[in-house]
Amino acid sequence: MEEVEVEAEEELKAILREAFGDSSSDSDGEPSHDRPGRVKANDSSHEIVRPDTIFGDSHIWEPITEINGLWICRDLLSGDQQSSLLSALEKDGYLSEASHNQAMRFGDLPPWALELSYLIRESVVMSGYSSESTDLINSDECNETCLFPSELLWREPLFNQLIVNIYQPGEGICAHVDLMRFEDGIAIISLESSCVMHFTSVEAEVNHKIPVLLTPGSVVLMWGEARFLWKHEINRKPGFQKWQGQELDQKRRTSVTLRRLRQTE
Numbered sequence: 001m002e003e004v005e006v007e008a009e010e011e012l013k014a015i016l017r018e019a020f021g022d023s024s025s026d027s028d029g030e031p032s033h034d035r036p037g038r039v040k041a042n043d044s045s046h047e048i049v050r051p052d053t054i055f056g057d058s059h060i061w062e063p064i065t066e067i068n069g070l071w072i073c074r075d076l077l078s079g080d081q082q083s084s085l086l087s088a089l090e091k092d093g094y095l096s097e098a099s100h101n102q103a104m105r106f107g108d109l110p111p112w113a114l115e116l117s118y119l120i121r122e123s124v125v126m127s128g129y130s131s132e133s134t135d136l137i138n139s140d141e142c143n144e145t146c147l148f149p150s151e152l153l154w155r156e157p158l159f160n161q162l163i164v165n166i167y168q169p170g171e172g173i174c175a176h177v178d179l180m181r182f183e184d185g186i187a188i189i190s191l192e193s194s195c196v197m198h199f200t201s202v203e204a205e206v207n208h209k210i211p212v213l214l215t216p217g218s219v220v221l222m223w224g225e226a227r228f229l230w231k232h233e234i235n236r237k238p239g240f241q242k243w244q245g246q247e248l249d250q251k252r253r254t255s256v257t258l259r260r261l262r263q264t265e
């Protein structure tokens, strides 16, 4: 990692430690090897381990183990934060009847989108899963340990394009890989109705789909293989939105996708 990036990361960690408490040590002051927000297995049950923070807002990040570079945090936004985000979208006209069901914005992001970007960066840093080595992006083994490579996490701006998609019940999005005009490292924030997003390898001969449940308030991070070598789709036609054998109840779903446009030479 570049020296400036290390400094920026250390500075952000120090600020967060001051505000939220030290998440890397337990009550007797000994360093703990448990990362904040991870699910810890003990003899009898699974226990959610969260750091002792005054606001209690560290998040649980899970790798989708079948797909390198695909992670989800299902508790990024609280109920109140989801409502505030929807109000901001409403205020900016994204949700109005007259507007199309997809709206894009390039360049300077509105304040709420900047806040979302900072929240994602902060959450990745606090997860303890951020990579400290630029080599990891090329490594086969990095998905288990690397939530988002530091060269993506610390680029400025983290994102400079947003798209808001509004899906009525039954509506979805066809299988696709995001356009190459966008750089690596994409975030998708889900609001309102839950849905199942399916991932299919672009290389596989058999059409094996990996389902991922996107709940309201969740964020998905896609980078590397997940971004370039897997297609993602949401099929909300009857019969396709099954999770654990149950068809999901569909309401309107809104998503915010944050990406970074490649620079043209």
Ligand SMILES: O=C(O)CCC(=O)C(=O)O
Residues within 6 Å of the ligand: 163, 165, 173, 178, 188, 232, 255, 257
């Ligand atoms: O709505 C979503 O969750 C996904 C949107 C998406 O894949 C896209 O806009 O490229």
Ligand SMILES: [Fe+2]
Residues within 6 Å of the ligand: 176, 177, 178, 232
């Ligand atoms: Fe996409």
